[in-house]
Amino acid sequence: AQKVTQAQTEISVVEKEDVTLDCVYETRDTTYYLFWYKQPPSGELVFLIRRNSFDEQNEISGRYSWNFQKSTSSFNFTITASQVVDSAVYFCALPNTGFQKLVFGTGTRLLVSP
Amino acid sequence: GAVVSQHPSRVICKSGTSVKIECRSLDFQATTMFWYRQFPKQSLMLMATSNEGSKATYEQGVEKDKFLINHASLTLSTLTVTSAHPEDSSFYICSARGPMLTQYFGPGTRLLVL
Numbered sequence: 001a002q003k004v005t006q007a008q009t010e011i012s013v014v015e016k017e018d019v020t021l022d023c024v025y026e027t028r029d030t031t032y033y034l035f036w037y038k039q040p041p042s043g044e045l046v047f048l049i050r051r052n053s054f055d056e057q058n059e060i061s062g063r064y065s066w067n068f069q070k071s072t073s074s075f076n077f078t079i080t081a082s083q084v085v086d087s088a089v090y091f092c093a094l095p096n097t098g099f100q101k102l103v104f105g106t107g108t109r110l111l112v113s114p
Numbered sequence: 115g116a117v118v119s120q121h122p123s124r125v126i127c128k129s130g131t132s133v134k135i136e137c138r139s140l141d142f143q144a145t146t147m148f149w150y151r152q153f154p155k156q157s158l159m160l161m162a163t164s165n166e167g168s169k170a171t172y173e174q175g176v177e178k179d180k181f182l183i184n185h186a187s188l189t190l191s192t193l194t195v196t197s198a199h200p201e202d203s204s205f206y207i208c209s210a211r212g213p214m215l216t217q218y219f220g221p222g223t224r225l226l227v228l
Contacts (some may be wrong), residue, residue: 033214033215035216035217037219042221043205043207043221043222043224044207044219044220044221044222045158045207045209045219046219047116047216047217047218047219050214050215050216091157091158095215099215100163101148101160101163102148102160102217104157104158105157106156106157107157109155
């Protein structure tokens, strides 16, 4: 069965610091997707990125970047020059076999202080 | 694009009453929607998968008669918490499966049963 591990329960940084959120996954599927979602204090989960398993190119979107390493089954998320508005819980997820539902990690709470 | 609304955002009810929560995909059609429950500082717990025009698929341990799900159209799924009790108080979040198997989430509903 699929499994997603986010070992960092909580991370605290000061504004403008760079921070990396780790995500390690387990799956026997040869084709899969990986996702990151952001959950700010308001509660709504915001979709950040979807990555195909056959596309290992790193992706950058503004201050956000993602490092997909198939060899280590990791899909890490880096925020550059963090801001207070980045404070949220971040979830990594991948679908189960058959893509019926998402398997979520336990989330990493990021606190960015001024 | 890919906006999901959820209504109400917050509801307080008396023990024994039923509460209906609506989840709508506003700009795309969703044959599959999902209902989650989230306890404070925890990850999302999938309750059921809602399929348009057919019965919902419930996760193990979720009472079908307690949490009634109806997915009557490609843009609307409803969750009815029947005979609510204080232990049903929680944050309920819906999502709709959109393009590329991506789940887009609603803003959530905070239910408080007195």
